[in-house]
Amino acid sequence: MNAECGICYEEYDWKERIPCIGICGHTICDRCRISMTSKKCPHCVRPDAFKDKNVNKQLWDLIRFTQLVFRKHSFQEEEFSEDTKRCSHCSEPSNKLRVCYDCCIQNGLVHKYMQEAEQKEENIETVLQNIRDQALCGDCVIDGVHFQHKTEYVDSFIESYSRFLNNRN
Known part of the structure; x- marks a missing residue:
């Protein structure tokens, strides 16, 4: 599953492009939310929809679940090198096995x-x-x-x- 921000079209991650949900239900990355001059939703134009930072944890959990099911690299793997070993049980990378x-x-x-x-x-x-x-x-x-x-x-x-x-x- 490629989940990307509808504004910048970059994939969500857990650093700068954290998925944030507005009170209207639309989601954009935190970087775009911060850079907006107005806090109205860029999709439905609802005023103050992105006034507060609300992480879309449901979307993040769905992304992580999909990655585990399809064994695609996770966003958190970016912190690891190709030589990083993986857990023998869950296959997640870890520097401290x-x-x-x-x-x-x-x-x-x-x-x-x-x-x-x-x-x-x-x-x-x-x-x-x-x-x-x-x-x-x-x-x-x-x-x-x-x-x-x-x-x-x-x-x-x-x-x-x-x-x-x-x-x-």
Whole structure:
């Protein structure tokens, strides 16, 4: 869904082009609302329709929902680079992905402790990639089944577990 301002024809975003709804029900971006000399609606000419800033949260939620359904980039992704990792659960980009320590142990991805008899020959890079593939954003940790599980930032976890794997040999 491409939702754009009916005045400047630019797509809405969450920085300058925030969708604002007038008391008449029409929506324009905040940048156009601010730059108008009169606060009357540019569509229906209702006086003072855009006197106050009222964010059209329904439209914003619809845009976000449509982006999730069709997996198009979200406006908030503009803050992230192409290398930014995504949550393994919701696919949203995040600079602060976490790993659920409890679930990694339960799923056999990591070992809580190693006894010499249990040591397996594992490709360390494969093990670390499997851990990275389990990374979660903060929302999924808090709102999902991982709530109250022990979690750690993926980079810190990878670093410490990598040391553990290298030192066991």
